[in-house]
Structure formats: C-alpha cells, structure tokens
Amino acid sequence: xxxxxxxxxxxxxxxxxxxxxxxxxxRPAADVPPVEFLECATLPAVLTALEEGGIDAxxxxxxxxxxxxxxxxxxxxxxxxxxxxxxxxxxxxQDAWLxxxxxxxxxVTHPVDPVALADALAGLLRTRPAVSA
Numbered sequence: 001x002x003x004x005x006x007x008x009x010x011x012x013x014x015x016x017x018x019x020x021x022x023x024x025x026x027r028p029a030a031d032v033p034p035v036e037f038l039e040c041a042t043l044p045a046v047l048t049a050l051e052e053g054g055i056d057a058x059x060x061x062x063x064x065x066x067x068x069x070x071x072x073x074x075x076x077x078x079x080x081x082x083x084x085x086x087x088x089x090x091x092x093x094q095d096a097w098l099x100x101x102x103x104x105x106x107x108v109t110h111p112v113d114p115v116a117l118a119d120a121l122a123g124l125l126r127t128r129p130a131v132s133a
Contacts, residue, residue, distance in 0.1 A: 011063075
C-alpha cells in the first residue's frame with residue numbers, strides 16, 4: 001500500500017470541494033492510507049489529472065455545472081484506462097439509478113454526511129491495487 005492515497009475531488013463549487021475535504025479528513029478509516037486531495041473545478045482539469053495517473057479514487061459532484069459528475073463519470077469510465085473508482089455526490093436518493101447508469105462504484109447524497117462519505121470513500125480505497133499507475 002502506498003503511504004498516501006490521492007483523491008480527486010471534482011465540483012465547480014469550491015464550498016462543495018471543501019465539504020468533501022472536511023468530511024473525509026486526513027484518513028477516512030484506520031485501515032486505509034491517509035489521503036491527499038487534488039481539487040478540480042472543470043472537466044478538462046479532471047481529464048488531465050486522470051491522464052497523468054496516480055489518482056486512487058474520485059469524488060464527483062453530480063450537481064456540478066456545466067459538466068455534471070454523472071456525465072463526467074460515464075465519460076472517464078469510457079476514456080481512461082484503469083479508471084479509478086468513483087464516488088458520486090447525488091442530489092436526491094432517487095438519483096441512485098443515475099449513479100448506476102454512470103458506472104460509479106458508490107454514491108452518497110448531498111448535502112454531505114461526513115460518516116457516509118468517509119465510509120464510502122474508505123470502501124473504494126480498499127478495492128484499489130497496492131500500486132497505482
């Protein structure tokens with residue numbers, strides 16, 4: 001396991017990115033490595049970061065504009081070789097089917113519940129191989 005895990009956080013809203021950082025903290029669970037966050041506010045920034053590699057998991061805001069996290073998720077699952085697992089922030093529990101359509105591995109509702117977000121992210125980090133590209 002690497003000494004830290006890199007988590008990409010995508011939202012056009014800086015306060016949403018901050019909520020994710022604060023909810024997860026330095027380590028989402030005792031059995032996963034500490035996390036470092038890479039914040040992205042635009043789709044091109046997300047694609048560039050993923051192409052460079054080293055991302056262990058993504059947290060995407062389903063309510064982001066103009067490119068919503070669900071569409072971004074589906075796109076990166078199609079375009080990024082060995083795409084890291086994705087956690088989607090969805091606006092309503094009824095949108096869970098859209099998270100499935102987008103091929104996200106996990107989804108939590110917004111506003112962010114710190115316990116649910118940390119648990120879901122820790123679950124994704126546990127599934128990653130010990131060495132990331």
